[in-house]
Amino acid sequence: MTAFSLNPEQSAWCAELRTLADERLRPLAEKGEPGxxxxxxxxxxxxxxxxxxLFAGEGQGEPGKLSASHAPHASHAPRGTSGALGLCLLRESLAYACTEAETALALQGLGAHPVxxxxxxRQREQWLAPARAGNAVAAFALSEPGAGSDAAALALSAAPDGPSSWRLTxxxxxxxNAPEAxxxxxxxxxxxxxxxxxxxxFLVPADRAGLTGTPLDMLSPHPIxxxxxxxxxVTGDDVLGEPDRGFRVAMTTLNRFRPSVGAFAVGMAGAALDATLAHTAQRDAFGGKLKDLQAVAHQVAEMATRTEAARLMVHAAAAAYDRGEPDIAQRAAMAKLLATETAQYVVDAAVQLHGARALQRGHLLxxxxxxxxxPRIYEGASEVQRTIIAKELYAARSAAPDTREPREEPSV
Structure with a gap:
């Protein structure tokens, strides 16, 4: 298996996940309350x-399979579906059929992965086990009013309050997931x-004295x-990793999940594309079907090409992460950038081709x-991804020896 093709077993697993999401998870999602x-x-x-x-190879439990006793359509996951690539396949498949399920899964992973x-x-036994079981909701609290994408500008103060204790203000x-995590x-x-x-x-339980929260009314339907x-x-027992090394915890988590944010986007783009194929193939227009109009056919072709390009870049970035390659920051940034921008384009184009019906409340589009x-904003906005990519490119150029032969200057 390469990063650019899935074997039949992996493809079947993705199809199984889409069916599972549609039949078992979507009904639960539809009963939920936005926000x-x-x-x-x-x-x-x-x-x-x-x-x-989400935590294959970390903490406790037996990763790598769906619980057959609860999932009649599920079976042992095939080889090659663990790690970052497996996470991407999982998120893409769920997003295609039920974005709410995908988002709930991703937020749980983002909040609990540092643990x-x-x-x-002790921390893993107390919090990771229930998080993996779905009995405890996790959240990743990095952004601040004055420090969104600039994580190094964090202002939340942890003032010393003893030899191994701090007060967060x-x-x-x-x-x-705030304030309900x-x-x-x-x-x-x-x-x-x-x-x-x-x-x-720090790992901070929601019931810690002095911690309060308020919900925000946002465009996205998931809780923020x-x-x-x-x-x-907070004390030394609440520290994740080492004191003053939390930036590494944050970046390690984001680098793991950034390619899979792209997978989430690809899943949405795929759903929008398939809905458009179905609609344009059956919609009567101007004496034929909508798909017979060249302008429409070319638009659909562009949507499909961009979606596939984004999917391949996401898979390549995830595979590079699994191999431990040194340029994962650049690859992850490229994957998130291309996939999220592509999904925005594809969904917007799908709405245009569907017309007014796509604007009705409750329509898939x-x-x-x-x-x-x-997704073009969270876990690093598109502009931040471009900055990361450029920084990595110039750093690689500076580090590489210049082996080019000197060019002969033209005579004047």
């Missing part, structure tokens, strides 16, 4: 073994003036809120149109 955590949906993701796949990767045995904003991975400044080197990651820290006490906008 609120859908706990029955999260619990179903845990019961079906899908949350386990799986950097947590102590400040705000977090645009935090998915059961625990938060919180990034706070323990060393003022140290930039990225003075940030520490703000958090206020009024002298919240009306739903996707609201869902597709946010």
């Amino acid at each position: 609120r955590v859908n706990r029955p949906l999260v619990e179903a993701l845990g019961q079906l073994g899908l949350l386990d796949r 799986a990767a950097y947590g102590s045995v 400040g705000e977090k904003c645009w935090i998915s 059961d625990f938060y991975t919180v990034f706070a400044r323990t060393t003022p003036g140290a930039g990225a080197r003075g940030v520490t990651a 809120g703000a958090l206020a820290f009024d002298g919240v006490t 009306e739903h996707l149109y609201r869902e597709v906008r946010a």
